[in-house]
Amino acid sequence: MKIPQSCFEILSKDLLETVRCWRNQPRIRRNMLSTNEITECEQEQWSKGLQNDMTRLYFVYFQDSCPLGMLYFNEITEDVCSWGCYLGEEAVWPGSGLLLEVAALDYAFKQLNVKRLNAEVFEFNVSAKKMHQFFEYSFEGVSSTTYQRDDGEYHLLKYFYLQHEWIERRERILDKLPRQINAAAKKITFGKSNRNGCGL
Amino acid sequence: MKKIILETMQSVAEMTECELISDLNEETVLLESGLDSLGYAILVSRLEEELGYDPFSIMDEPVYPRTLAEFVNIYEKYAPVK
Numbered sequence: 001m002k003i004p005q006s007c008f009e010i011l012s013k014d015l016l017e018t019v020r021c022w023r024n025q026p027r028i029r030r031n032m033l034s035t036n037e038i039t040e041c042e043q044e045q046w047s048k049g050l051q052n053d054m055t056r057l058y059f060v061y062f063q064d065s066c067p068l069g070m071l072y073f074n075e076i077t078e079d080v081c082s083w084g085c086y087l088g089e090e091a092v093w094p095g096s097g098l099l100l101e102v103a104a105l106d107y108a109f110k111q112l113n114v115k116r117l118n119a120e121v122f123e124f125n126v127s128a129k130k131m132h133q134f135f136e137y138s139f140e141g142v143s144s145t146t147y148q149r150d151d152g153e154y155h156l157l158k159y160f161y162l163q164h165e166w167i168e169r170r171e172r173i174l175d176k177l178p179r180q181i182n183a184a185a186k187k188i189t190f191g192k193s194n195r196n197g198c199g200l
Numbered sequence: 201m202k203k204i205i206l207e208t209m210q211s212v213a214e215m216t217e218c219e220l221i222s223d224l225n226e227e228t229v230l231l232e233s234g235l236d237s238l239g240y241a242i243l244v245s246r247l248e249e250e251l252g253y254d255p256f257s258i259m260d261e262p263v264y265p266r267t268l269a270e271f272v273n274i275y276e277k278y279a280p281v282k
Contacts, residue, residue, distance in 0.1 A: 002257050027232065064262050090229050091266035093256060094244045097237025127236035130217070134238060177238075178245040180257060 003184045004093050008059040008071055008103055009191040015060055015067060016047055022069065022088025030149060031086070031125055057112075059190070061085075061100065068092055071100055073108065075118070081108055082118040095181045097127070101135050102174070102185045109163045111190065117166075119159045122147070132159045135173055201279070202272045204250060209235060212243045226269035233268065253280060 011019065020043045022028060029035045038046070050056055055076045061069040069087040085100040108117040119137060121128040143156035174182050206224075213220045213235055220234040235243065248254040255278035256264075265271040 002259065002262075004262060087231065090231050091264045091270070092231075093262070093264050094230075095237050095241030098241060127218075130236060131238065178241040180244065180254065181241045 003180060003187055004064045006096075006099050006103065006184060006188045007062045007065075007191065008107070008189070009062060011047075011050070011058040011060055011070075013047070016043055018067060019043075019060070019070060019088070022086065025088070028086050028088070031122060031128070033147065035149070059107075061087075061096075061103075063093060063096065068096065069100070071103055071107075073104075073112065076112060076114070079114055080116045080118065081112060081114050082120070083108060084119070093184075095178065095184075097131065098177060098181050099184055099188060101131055103188050103190075105135065105161060105166050105170075106188065107190060108161075109166050113163075115163045117161045117163075119161075120156045121159070122154050123157055124149075124154055129157065134176070135161075136165070136169060137161050138165075201276050205247065205272055205275060208246050208250060209233075209243060212239050212246060216242060224268065226267065226272075228268045229266060230268065230271060247275065251275070251279070253278060 017040070020038050020040065023032075024037045029037070050058060055074060057073045057076065059071045060067050061071055066089075068089045069085065069092075071083070071085045073081045073083050075082045083104045085097075085104065087096060087100075105117065108114050119132060120143070121132065123129075123142075137159035138161065140158040140160050143158065146153040146155055174185055177185070209220065209224075212218075216236070216239045218235050218239050221228065221232070224233060230240065244254055244256060255274045256262075258278055259274075263274065265274055
């Protein structure tokens with residue numbers, strides 16, 4: 001069985017424009033706190049802000065050497081961080097979103113060694129909600145703030161995961177996944193991070 | 201092939217409580233079809249049970265589908281010769 005290699009590399013300067021194009025797609029902007037289109041200048045400023053920022057880490061998701069999407073951690077402290085992700089490309093190995101979930105949990109708890117991982121999704125983002133439920137996140141509550149979209153105002157749903165829970169549940173949850181995804185999860189690797197936000 | 205895939209998609213969507221978009225057609229982008237990542241992973245497993253092969257695990261060079269038509273084409277291309 002041939003299984004793609006999933007490799008997460010720290011965001012580098014040569015992929016900034018690719019990432020900006022991904023981020024500006026309507027299907028991705030709709031799920032972000034800020035729905036504005038990002039200009040080249042704003043992207044440049046954003047990337048400068050990542051340098052030497054120990055609280056944020058941005059990885060590009062490579063599948064068999066092709067850049068496909070983003071996995072990022074922010075609000076990183078010694079004990080806690082938050083994460084998010086998206087698939088920027090549309091042509092992907094079926095089930096790739098599940099690998100982003102596994103990668104996020106593994107990196108947060110094994111590499112960053114935080115005790116708690118936070119996640120937020122918009123209430124209309126059904127697939128992300130179901131994914132968090134499948135991986136057995138705890139539901140914390142609903143944001144008091146609402147966010148405007150074309151079709152109305154929406155809340156954020158807040159989830160969290162504790163380090164000891166993932167350690168206890170990891171194998172059982174991976175065993176619930178289809179065989180090929182379970183196998184692909186074993187082929188996830190991370191490039192070296194110097195914890196300064198990016199490789200820019 | 202297309203019929204088998206569409207029927208299996210519908211069955212997986214019901215099982216995973218996904219709602220396929222009403223105007224699902226050949227040009228539908230898979231990420232926008234209503235079936236989520238778990239659904240697609242299960243779909244590939246179910247089709248392997250049904251058809252006896254998983255094209256994504258036998259292709260030499262990885263080619264991943266963007267649309268429903270491309271997904272069907274991959275299954276047709278890698279179907280075992282009878």
